[in-house]
Amino acid sequence: MAIEVRQVCHPDAVKRFDTDELRKHFLIEKVFVKDEVKLTYSHIDRIVVGGAMPVNSKLELTAPFSAIGTNSFMDRRELGIINIGNTGKVTVGNDTFEIGNREALYVGMKAGEVSFASNDPAKPAKFYLVSTPAHHTYPTKKVGMAEAKKMAVGDQEHANKRVINQLIHPNVLETCQLVMGLTYFEAGSMWNTMPCHTHDRRCEAYLYFDMDAETRVVHLMGEPTETRHLMISNEDAILCPGWSIHSGVGTASYAFIWAMGGDNIDYNDMDMVPMQTLR
Ligand SMILES: O=C[C@H](O)[C@@H](O)CC(=O)C(=O)O
Ligand SMILES: [Zn+2]
Numbered sequence: 001m002a003i004e005v006r007q008v009c010h011p012d013a014v015k016r017f018d019t020d021e022l023r024k025h026f027l028i029e030k031v032f033v034k035d036e037v038k039l040t041y042s043h044i045d046r047i048v049v050g051g052a053m054p055v056n057s058k059l060e061l062t063a064p065f066s067a068i069g070t071n072s073f074m075d076r077r078e079l080g081i082i083n084i085g086n087t088g089k090v091t092v093g094n095d096t097f098e099i100g101n102r103e104a105l106y107v108g109m110k111a112g113e114v115s116f117a118s119n120d121p122a123k124p125a126k127f128y129l130v131s132t133p134a135h136h137t138y139p140t141k142k143v144g145m146a147e148a149k150k151m152a153v154g155d156q157e158h159a160n161k162r163v164i165n166q167l168i169h170p171n172v173l174e175t176c177q178l179v180m181g182l183t184y185f186e187a188g189s190m191w192n193t194m195p196c197h198t199h200d201r202r203c204e205a206y207l208y209f210d211m212d213a214e215t216r217v218v219h220l221m222g223e224p225t226e227t228r229h230l231m232i233s234n235e236d237a238i239l240c241p242g243w244s245i246h247s248g249v250g251t252a253s254y255a256f257i258w259a260m261g262g263d264n265i266d267y268n269d270m271d272m273v274p275m276q277t278l279r
Contacts, residue, residue, distance in 0.1 A: 001059075003040070003067050004041070005041045008044050011226070014226075017228070026239050027236060027239075028238070029233075029236050030235060031051035034055050035054065035055050036053065037051070037060070039129070040237075041067045044240075044241050046132065047261045048077070048129070048131040050128075051127065051129060053085070053124055054088065054118045055118060060113065060114075061113070072113060073114060074108075074112065078107065078138070079106075079114065080104065081129055082180065083101055083102070084209050084257070085101065085125040086101060086118065087099070087119045088125025089116070091115045091116075091117075092105075092112055093112025094112070103142065103143070103144050104142070104167040104168060105140070108134070108137045109136065109137045130259040133177070134175075138174040139173075143168065145165060145167075148167045148182075149169060151164040154189060156189070158191065160185075160190075160191035160192065162185045162192065164183050169181060170265050177263075179261075180258070180260070181258060182255065184255050190253075191249050196224070196245040196272075197273055198223075198224065198242065198244065199242055199262075200242040201262050202263060203240060203262055205238065205260075206237060206259075207257040208235070208255075209234060210254055214252075217250045218230075218231060218232075218248060221246060223243055223244065224277045224278055225277060227278060242262065245273060
């Protein structure tokens, strides 16, 4: 299992980053690697973001001691899993959950060892993983799209008509700090999270997926008065500190998974950015 540890960047430093530095710190390229669990440990809210793509073998979620500092990954953490591939199995301690496309599993602290398998190696599962520190055990629970709290937002005129599906969220189940869900667009709508916002109390990560090889999302980040962009390909993720906006526009259709960790689990705790402020 590979884990990359990333330090945090001060916004005053980020102003002077060139494209390579911006990508090195904020972009996670190719989240899914065949027969690997690939993780990025960010010191932004100690959020861990990654993917597990079991094809020929079952994959274990181990805890590299130098990064996590516990014997088992789940000892002091909670974990959200959303499968963007084909049906697979997630084993947590002695329980095995069958997780289909767009289904989620919340794994509570101290739930035991976690492993991943695909039902059919020709049609692998792709388990997207986000984990945050935890200090209380909430029950491990599978959540399907039917149980998601749905928010229809945007309109055709603004090319941002979409449905925000809250999967791992206080409306659905209890967590310590992790909040996670999936946003889908109406055909022809390309803008996410514009008008944009920041939330200095919480960080965020986005996984962009369901994109053709040629499609790019222009992801906007940075302080509202000092914006930058990242060019995103299919199944790349981004890390977003609390001070940064997070918004994007696709050159063709895409979907994304958002996840947050930090001081609260209040989805509506956002500082909306007036359009006149953006630079
Ligand atoms: O703080 C909340 C997050 O930025 C996302 O949930 C926004 C989002 O999914 C969207 O606007 O489509
Ligand atoms: Zn946000």
